[in-house]
Amino acid sequence: MDFTLSETQEVFKSTANKFFKEKCTITALKEAEKSAKNYSPALYKEIADLGFVGLIIPEEYGGAGGTFMDLAIVVEEAGYANLPTPFLSTIAYGAIPLLQSGTEEQKQKLLPRIAEGEFIFTGAFSEPQSHYDYRLIKSTLSDKGSTYSLNGKKLFVPFAESADYLLTLAKSSNGDVRLLLVKGGQPDILITSIPAIGPERVYEVNYRDVPLTSEDVLGNGGDGWSQTNRVIQMATALECIEMVGVLRRAVEVTNEYVKERRQFNRPIGSYQSVQHRLSDMLTVVEGGRLAAYQAMWRLAEGLPADRELAIAKAWLSKEGQNVLTGAHQLHGGMGIDIDYPLQFCFRRFKRFQLSMGTAPIHLKKIASSLERKAVATKV
Known part of the structure; x- marks a missing residue:
């Protein structure tokens, strides 16, 4: 590697x-x-x-x-x-x-x-009862003979109003899951904006007997869970890498600020406590970058990456919060100014932090992988 x-x-x-x-x-x-x-x-x-x-x-x-x-x-x-x-x-x-x-x-x-x-494409997966565990979805794809009918509610869908296609997960009448290429802008799709902290709006999408054909089913039907897992894994890896960029910006902006901000006749960046705080922040970002790129590399090579993805997302979500907190503390009140880049970094990070599984969700996955490894070693 x-x-x-x-x-x-x-x-x-x-x-x-x-x-x-x-x-x-x-x-x-x-x-x-x-x-x-x-x-x-x-x-x-x-x-x-x-x-x-x-x-x-x-x-x-x-x-x-x-x-x-x-x-x-x-x-x-x-x-x-x-x-x-x-x-x-x-x-x-x-x-x-x-x-x-x-x-x-x-x-x-x-x-x-x-x-x-x-x-433009977007993903419509989460539902009120299944934010991260998509086995609990209730959206249904009913067979109408030569056509299908889609019903269900999806949450936190970005760019839903602009999307030409919404990649949607639903259960068929026999319990199988299907990934669907649902054309946007149809009259049977009701889209409602959801208040969010991030700079990008997210939406609730309601499908009400949306007509579909076999051409709207991704691929040939196949194993819907396997397809979904591959999509979610790659989306998670890409979000982790984007989080790295957001956090890197926060560290660089803060580093420049502490060189210029003076207190007691010297730049505050000359104080050891400030230097240590910035060092901790940079360490988190560099560690997160290595974890995220390793997960992406394994996916690109067709290798298992469940644990690597969980490590990257848990680390960036959990420790990334400390990076943004440190950036705001070193900036003082200036950090939340609407005309300053740090507030954009913070709000975008919060969106990613809650997307594709929170830190506790991924920490549980890591723990499960360790338990399986321990059992295999004993055997």
């Missing part, structure tokens, strides 16, 4: 860093948060034109043919800039599921338009 960046990856990193910094100014972030769509369609098209949206899509489908590690580098820079677009959502719930499980017809139809920035 070598995380040294190739020459091409260095170009990806520098290009993404420069582009996102130029486009994601504080003014741009504030305008995106207040806008009707919650993001700038023009900016999203620019990202697609750079090849970032289609980075992992093979050239035969109009993409750049890059690797998952190439994507991880760009996603970290997007997190650093607090990028307010459905970039990650479309890749995690559109490009990746289609590449992993889609039929050739679905790939030919959807992947080129994803790469061009024409289609």
Whole structure:
């Protein structure tokens, strides 16, 4: 496992860093948060034109043919800039599921338009009784002969109002689960905004006898749980990497601030207690980066990554809170100013902290993996 960046990856990193910094100014972030769509369609098209949206899509489908590690580098820079677009959502719930499980017809139809920035995807999985354990879902897919009917309620769906497709999990009449490519904007889909702390709005989505056909079922039906698990794993890994970018920004902003803020005729960064606090914060970020990239690498190589993902998400969610707390304490009241980047970092982090399973959920997974290992060793 070598995380040294190739020459091409260095170009990806520098290009993404420069582009996102130029486009994601504080003014741009504030305008995106207040806008009707919650993001700038023009900016999203620019990202697609750079090849970032289609980075992992093979050239035969109009993409750049890059690797998952190439994507991880760009996603970290997007997190650093607090990028307010459905970039990650479309890749995690559109490009990746289609590449992993889609039929050739679905790939030919959807992947080129994803790469061009024409289609936006989002994921609709959580329900009131099943935020993280999707075995408890109650959304149903009823067989109507040549068609299907979808009913159910989904929570915390980002970009639901703008999405061309909502990747949705539902149970069929025989108890099997299916991943569905539900077209957005249908009259039988009721979308309601949910108040949230994050800069991106999330929505409640109600499906009321939404008509579907076999073409709307991801792949050939297959093993829905296996498909869902692969989607969730990759989405979790990408969110962890974006969290690394957010936390890295918080540390760098704080480091610059303590060099300039003076107290008792000297920069507060010259005090040992401040230096120790920043050192702890940086250690958390670097540890989280290694954990997140290891999980992504294992997924890209087709290796088991359950424990690695749990470690990355638990560490970043739990210890990342201490990074943001330390950043705000070292800034004092200035940290919460609406015209300062730290409040964007904090609010975006809180969204990721609660998404894809909280720290206690993943700590339990780690404990379970240790128990299984102990039993196997005894045997």
